[in-house]
Amino acid sequence: DSGVTQTPKHLITATGQRVTLRCSPRSGDLSVYWYQQSLDQGLQFLIQYYNGEERAKGNILERFSAQQFPDLHSELNLSSLELGDSALYFCASSALTTSVNNEQFFGPGTRLTVL
Amino acid sequence: DAKTTQPPSMDCAEGRAANLPCNHSTISGNEYVYWYRQIHSQGPQYIIHGLKNNETNEMASLIITEDRKSSTLILPHATLRDTAVYYCIVLRGSQGNLIFGKGTKLSVKP
Numbered sequence: 500d501s502g503v504t505q506t507p508k509h510l511i512t513a514t515g516q517r518v519t520l521r522c523s524p525r526s527g528d529l530s531v532y533w534y535q536q537s538l539d540q541g542l543q544f545l546i547q548y549y550n551g552e553e554r555a556k557g558n559i560l561e562r563f564s565a566q567q568f569p570d571l572h573s574e575l576n577l578s579s580l581e582l583g584d585s586a587l588y589f590c591a592s593s594a595l596t597t598s599v600n601n602e603q604f605f606g607p608g609t610r611l612t613v614l
Numbered sequence: 615d616a617k618t619t620q621p622p623s624m625d626c627a628e629g630r631a632a633n634l635p636c637n638h639s640t641i642s643g644n645e646y647v648y649w650y651r652q653i654h655s656q657g658p659q660y661i662i663h664g665l666k667n668n669e670t671n672e673m674a675s676l677i678i679t680e681d682r683k684s685s686t687l688i689l690p691h692a693t694l695r696d697t698a699v700y701y702c703i704v705l706r707g708s709q710g711n712l713i714f715g716k717g718t719k720l721s722v723k724p
Binding site: 501503532534541542543544547555557587589591601602603604605606607608610 | 655715
């Protein structure tokens with residue numbers, strides 16, 4: 500158990516819909532990362548937050564957005580869903596962004612299926 | 615960040631050492647070598663990291679060549695539970711996000 504929790508575990512929805520994925524980092528970790536894993540693209544970094552502020556952006560679509568709340572939990576919002584958005588979405592957390600030990604702890608993931 | 619090259623797959627007998635190579639010929643002086651693994655569809659798991667010295671922890675050893683252009687992850691006594699995809703990642707010390715390649719699929723066989 501990494502200490503990172505993600506809800507829901509599974510999500511099935513239709514094209515055009517909007518969903519919200521939730522992540523609670525390990526106690527004390529200030530950084531939260533979101534990754535997407537699809538069959539054709541592999542594991543891809545989407546976005547990072549540090550203590551409530553966006554720190555880095557990766558291959559995140561404009562239809563996707565995220566935020567980190569004062570209690571440090573994070574949400575990833577996916578809108579206007581397309582079939583190609585079906586994937587595993589992982590959240591990870593780490594203690595510091597400037598630490599040379601960038602050990603990230605991953606949650607169990609949310610499996611999104613868009614029908 | 616420097617790119618890495620890993621063999622797509624490897625087999626290892628249970629109880630034997632698994633040696634997973636990684637090439638990172640364009641690595642720069644302030645970049646670290648990290649190893650993660652992903653068992654089936656679980657979240658990736660950190661294994662070990664290093665800069666230029668060899669490192670060992672309870673899970674594995676990391677051997678980095680003197681020129682830092684390649685490294686080897688060693689699982690000293692592989693078990694069936696070590697069957698996973700192993701990712702070698704190079705990143706700067708202050709860089710947060712991980713850039714995953716295709717990794718090496720390690721199959722440990724009885």
